[in-house]
Amino acid sequence: MSLKKRFTSARYAVKASQKSRWRFAGNGCSVLSARMPTQGILGIFIAAGLTFLGSMLNGHPIRGGIEIGIGFEPDPGEIYGPALSRAYALESKTAQYPRVVVGDELVKFITALSQQEITDRCSIVSRNMANECVQCLTYDSDGVAIIDYLGPYFAGLAAKAELDASPIHGAYDTVKKFSSRYKDEKNSLLAFRYASLRRYFEARLLRWKDHTGPKTGS
Numbered sequence: 001m002s003l004k005k006r007f008t009s010a011r012y013a014v015k016a017s018q019k020s021r022w023r024f025a026g027n028g029c030s031v032l033s034a035r036m037p038t039q040g041i042l043g044i045f046i047a048a049g050l051t052f053l054g055s056m057l058n059g060h061p062i063r064g065g066i067e068i069g070i071g072f073e074p075d076p077g078e079i080y081g082p083a084l085s086r087a088y089a090l091e092s093k094t095a096q097y098p099r100v101v102v103g104d105e106l107v108k109f110i111t112a113l114s115q116q117e118i119t120d121r122c123s124i125v126s127r128n129m130a131n132e133c134v135q136c137l138t139y140d141s142d143g144v145a146i147i148d149y150l151g152p153y154f155a156g157l158a159a160k161a162e163l164d165a166s167p168i169h170g171a172y173d174t175v176k177k178f179s180s181r182y183k184d185e186k187n188s189l190l191a192f193r194y195a196s197l198r199r200y201f202e203a204r205l206l207r208w209k210d211h212t213g214p215k216t217g218s
Helices: 003-016 037-057 082-094 104-114 121-135 152-160 166-184 188-208
Strands: 064-066 072-075 078-080 100-102 137-139 145-147
Touching: 037 064, 037 100, 037 104, 037 121, 037 145, 037 152, 037 166, 064 082, 078 082, 082 100, 104 121, 121 137, 121 152, 152 188, 166 188
Parallel strands: 064 100
Antiparallel strands: 072 078, 100 145, 137 145
């Protein structure tokens, strides 16, 4: 399966799934929530990374914010409360350019779980999944935690599934297109923002060069 197909199926799986307690809502704005701590958080991180890449591939760069906190659901798919407010602030004020920012409280939460004492099988599973959550992140040049969608964890998932990484390079072409456009327009603000995004891609593209999809005969 190509990454492009995986992106599409991931977005609709998030929207459709009720049994796994995921939620997707909004017109032009998506809200994901999870009631299962580490499993839900890991799923959100992966879905956010795939959705980001899929949107970039299709020429629609997006920003995002993910944070933990109190929230309530008055109607199915409608989330309100401090958790949503914090996530919105991360997306609208902190992100600045296309990236998915993860809030400090959530980083502290998964870090604590990844270091928890092992007392039973549940704590083993929780710590292992928290470690995977931590592996999904990196720190950007401004010290902000972001989803590392081109990092080792996502590259490992792609390698295991033998996914075609050509969409990664397609997404990079989109980044270069926007970067060049704003530079030519002398739009300093956006040119600098897309320069940061371009540096992120260029620092990680080498990791994806050998991802060419399923092997012959597989």
